[in-house]
Amino acid sequence: MIDINAVISMMMNNQVDIPLLQPLLKPMLEMPLVGYLIALVLWKPFFVLILMPGFATLGIMLLILPWIERKMVGRMQWRVGPREISPHTRGIIQLLADSLRFLFQEVIIHKDAHRSYFLQFPFLYFIPVLLPLLFINAGTAGNPLVPIVSDYGLQLMVALICLMPVFILGVGWASNNRFAFIGTVREAFLYFAYEIPFIIVVLAMIVLYGTSNTVGVVNAQSGVWWGIIQNPLAALTFFIAMVMATARLPFEIPEADQEVSFGPFVEYSGIAFGLAYVMGYEKMYVLSALMTMLFLGGGSGPVIPGLGELSYAIWFVLKTLIVLVVMANLRGVYPRYRLDQALKIGWGAMLILALVAVAWSLVMGVIL
Amino acid sequence: MKKVATPEYDIKDKLKYHVSALSTAAKEVVMPLNITTHYPRERRKWPDCFRGYILFDPERCISCFECSFVCPANAIWMKEAPSGRYYPTLDYGKCIFCHFCVDSCPGGALRSTKIHDVAYKNMDEMFTHTEEMIEPPEIIREDEGYVEYEIDKEDLTLKRTKGKDKLIVDVAPSQGVPMVSLCIDRGSCIACKVCEKVCESGAVSSLLDEAKMIIKMKIDSEKCTGCGLCVKECSMQILRLVRRE
Ligand code: SF4
Ligand code: SF4
Ligand code: SF4
Numbered sequence: 001m002i003d004i005n006a007v008i009s010m011m012m013n014n015q016v017d018i019p020l021l022q023p024l025l026k027p028m029l030e031m032p033l034v035g036y037l038i039a040l041v042l043w044k045p046f047f048v049l050i051l052m053p054g055f056a057t058l059g060i061m062l063l064i065l066p067w068i069e070r071k072m073v074g075r076m077q078w079r080v081g082p083r084e085i086s087p088h089t090r091g092i093i094q095l096l097a098d099s100l101r102f103l104f105q106e107v108i109i110h111k112d113a114h115r116s117y118f119l120q121f122p123f124l125y126f127i128p129v130l131l132p133l134l135f136i137n138a139g140t141a142g143n144p145l146v147p148i149v150s151d152y153g154l155q156l157m158v159a160l161i162c163l164m165p166v167f168i169l170g171v172g173w174a175s176n177n178r179f180a181f182i183g184t185v186r187e188a189f190l191y192f193a194y195e196i197p198f199i200i201v202v203l204a205m206i207v208l209y210g211t212s213n214t215v216g217v218v219n220a221q222s223g224v225w226w227g228i229i230q231n232p233l234a235a236l237t238f239f240i241a242m243v244m245a246t247a248r249l250p251f252e253i254p255e256a257d258q259e260v261s262f263g264p265f266v267e268y269s270g271i272a273f274g275l276a277y278v279m280g281y282e283k284m285y286v287l288s289a290l291m292t293m294l295f296l297g298g299g300s301g302p303v304i305p306g307l308g309e310l311s312y313a314i315w316f317v318l319k320t321l322i323v324l325v326v327m328a329n330l331r332g333v334y335p336r337y338r339l340d341q342a343l344k345i346g347w348g349a350m351l352i353l354a355l356v357a358v359a360w361s362l363v364m365g366v367i368l
Numbered sequence: 369m370k371k372v373a374t375p376e377y378d379i380k381d382k383l384k385y386h387v388s389a390l391s392t393a394a395k396e397v398v399m400p401l402n403i404t405t406h407y408p409r410e411r412r413k414w415p416d417c418f419r420g421y422i423l424f425d426p427e428r429c430i431s432c433f434e435c436s437f438v439c440p441a442n443a444i445w446m447k448e449a450p451s452g453r454y455y456p457t458l459d460y461g462k463c464i465f466c467h468f469c470v471d472s473c474p475g476g477a478l479r480s481t482k483i484h485d486v487a488y489k490n491m492d493e494m495f496t497h498t499e500e501m502i503e504p505p506e507i508i509r510e511d512e513g514y515v516e517y518e519i520d521k522e523d524l525t526l527k528r529t530k531g532k533d534k535l536i537v538d539v540a541p542s543q544g545v546p547m548v549s550l551c552i553d554r555g556s557c558i559a560c561k562v563c564e565k566v567c568e569s570g571a572v573s574s575l576l577d578e579a580k581m582i583i584k585m586k587i588d589s590e591k592c593t594g595c596g597l598c599v600k601e602c603s604m605q606i607l608r609l610v611r612r613e
Contacts, residue, residue, distance in 0.1 A: 072397050075396055075397050075400035075402075076393045076396045076397060076400070077396075078396070078400065078401050078402055078403045078404070079402070079404055080402060080404045080406075329393065329397070332393055332396075333389050333390055333392075333393045334389070
């Protein structure tokens with residue numbers, strides 16, 4: 001039998017401190033059931049994992065990021081982007097409308113598809129997406145906001161992120177369609193091309209910070225000594241690897257609409273397509289959060305008065321959003337590479353850059 | 369054989385092009401050069417010579433068949449009206465909007481409009497009868513302004529004006545040149561009466577000359593509209609269209 005009071009007091013000792021809400025929360029915390037609920041919500045691990053920058057923020061991002069992307073890329077290309085739905089808000093609820101449409105559309109599973117895998121993989125994809133968030137540190141130096149403190153946090157995150165393409169391969173295999181196969185094979189090719197520089201770059205940062213604990217990683221970036229300033233080469237390589245990993249233009253090779261019509265996801269329809277469609281954005285979000293933590297100082301930023309520790313989380317989400325927007329907008333700038341060109345970049349320039357980044361880290365480690 | 373080599377860039381060029389591409393994109397995000405027309409809330413202002421929906425004025429039609437002869441898409445069929453005259457019908461399922469018919473109409477009975485957004489429920493409806501060509505189709509106008517594209521030194525800009533653009537062009541239809549049919553070689557006439565049968569205006573008549581036991585054809589130049597059908601049909605090719613004096 002778990003002692004409920006002990007659990008509550010454990011939660012109470014580890015609360016997100018928001019001075020502005022304090023007078024409001026105090027009487028509520030004393031109420032029996034509501035108090036427990038609030039204690040749970042404001043319990044740091046829960047808050048980070050479920051609210052900010054975890055699951056809820058991911059959900060909101062999935063709703064507005066495609067809108068931001070479409071709007072900004074539209075402006076780049078002299079168009080207007082989504083507008084007809086709620087024109088006064090410039091079409092911000094477009095994705096909500098899209099998901100409603102997905103919900104009411106028939107999900108067609110063609111008879112050659114592997115029925116159960118076909119339906120399961122888009123759902124199972126949430127596992128490698130959400131688990132890395134367990135180790136994310138949205139706090140600042142000395143003020144961690146992290147669900148699980150682990151000395152192997154970074155390695156675990158990278159391992160889980162490297163699992164994601166396996167699900168996409170599964171989706172392509174279960175679809176049993178020629179376009180899906182071509183897209184899947186392309187994804188597999190790209191997977192090896194970016195994964196190795198990606199892992200080496202994370203290694204470079206572990207060498208530089210001297211720890212793979214996510215709390216230590218953010219602690220090592222105090223003040224303006226963000227990772228991107230300590231090792232810009234690693235940041236650049238990480239960014240390119242990230243764009244490749246999420247199959248965004250200019251590396252949108254597995255999904256290339258004009259060539260293989262959305263590649264692995266070509267057979268999806270209805271809400272299953274909705275889930276497959278956001279898979280890329282989920283991965284983008286997790287990788288951007290990792291980049292924010294590794295290179296952009298986590299949640300460091302001026303404290304917003306009255307928000308206390310919440311302001312760190314807000315800064316973290318803002319930085320993540322900026323990375324996301326930059327990444328999404330590459331679509332309006334670059335055309336698509338051919339597969340061989342992308343492989344050449346992955347196995348050539350990026351690998352060299354990653355190795356140089358490791359050397360840089362070693363040198364920096366000696367100097368500092 | 370001469371081969372065109374791919375251009376060589378060094379790393380400096382590459383960096384320069386990357387920066388220029390990214391900065392152009394950033395500039396467009398901040399100050400976009402939008403060229404989208406928000407149809408149907410606003411319309412593009414087309415020039416008056418726009419080749420759109422075709423209107424027909426039966427008063428001016430001389431039933432010359434010219435429009436149906438010239439139509440490259442075979443979209444115009446002549447249909448007999450209760451009065452016995454033939455008027456054009458137009459199948460928009462076939463029409464390619466070349467407006468050869470409008471240009472060739474001697475009486476100026478066909479005219480162009482700027483209407484380009486007509487919707488039909490099915491293919492049969494696209495066959496437009498003569499009566500339906502007289503009035504413009506019903507249009508629900510939601511537009512509050514019109515848009516003109518202007519090309520300045522390097523970029524395209526939009527000029528938006530409030531108010532509705534007139535879709536029916538005011539340009540007067542061509543008056544044409546009044547023609548009349550004339551027989552140039554009466555001696556060759558074999559009195560086959562084809563011209564009499566073909567004339568819709570009743571301008572050709574035949575009378576029997578009892579004394580000489582021959583049939584004489586007569587074209588009444590007052591009644592003749594100059595449609596040229598008899599000229600086309602005449603078996604001896606002795607009829608000509610000439611300018612009316
Ligand atoms: S516009 Fe051209 S295609 Fe259309 S009816 Fe006239 S002649 Fe025929
Ligand atoms: S060309 Fe003009 S005048 Fe001649 S039949 Fe056609 S509409 Fe009538
Ligand atoms: S006489 Fe010939 S040209 Fe004149 S209206 Fe009759 S058919 Fe036409």
